[in-house]
Amino acid sequence: MRLFLFFALGPMLIAAGCGRYEVTLNDQPLHSLPRLFTDYRIDDPALRDCVAQTIRDNKIAAGHDLTRLLCTHAGIVDLRGLEIFGSLEILNLTDNNITTIEPLLSLPSLAQLDLSANPGLNCTEGGALTTRGVVVVLPAQCQK
Numbered sequence: 435m436r437l438f439l440f441f442a443l444g445p446m447l448i449a450a451g452c453g454r455y456e457v458t459l460n461d462q463p464l465h466s467l468p469r470l471f472t473d474y475r476i477d478d479p480a481l482r483d484c485v486a487q488t489i490r491d492n493k494i495a496a497g498h499d500l501t502r503l504l505c506t507h508a509g510i511v512d513l514r515g516l517e518i519f520g521s522l523e524i525l526n527l528t529d530n531n532i533t534t535i536e537p538l539l540s541l542p543s544l545a546q547l548d549l550s551a552n553p554g555l556n557c558t559e560g561g562a563l564t565t566r567g568v569v570v571v572l573p574a575q576c577q578k
Contacts, residue, residue: 468495476515480508480530485516497521501543505530513537527552535559544568 471494476482484505494500498521510530514537516522521543529551538544539562547563548571549555557576564570 468493470494471496471499473497474515474518478510478512478514480510481505481513481515484508484510485519517541535563539563547571549573 470489474485474497476485485500485503488494488500488503492500497518500519501521502524503516503519503522504524504526506526506528508530510527510532513527513532513535516525517537517540520541522541523543524546525538525541525544526546526548528548531554532549532552533554534556535547535549536559538547539559544563545567546569547560549560550571550573552573553575555573555576557572560570560572560576
């Protein structure tokens with residue numbers, strides 16, 4: 435009976451324990467880890483760090499898998515590079531130094547955008563997203 439359990443349950447336990455490792459036999463992969471998404475370029479260092487951390491935390495393997503991004507209090511200035519994440523639905527950029535949201539205007543899936551506490555923001559750009567049905571929270575200076 436013990437031998438049966440060893441041969442029946444042993445491979446399952448080994449496979450379950452190898453979730454974070456690549457397993458090969460004779461240099462042929464039996465189990466490979468999904469590769470994290472790296473095919474993007476973001477110049478702003480604070481935004482780049484936030485995106486990279488989100489990709490690692492959520493094990494994002496493709497750009498379209500990133501649907502939620504929370505980058506608050508990060509010192510972000512430039513949003514260029516986010517255009518590649520066309521499946522972004524929720525984006526929180528509270529308390530940064532953003533002046534323009536032009537790179538976000540082409541995100542087709544965007545549903546919620548929080549830009550509160552961005553004192554230098556161009557207030558007129560938020561209207562373009564609002565007319566598309568995006569729920570936009572603007573900074574205090576835009577709510578006059």
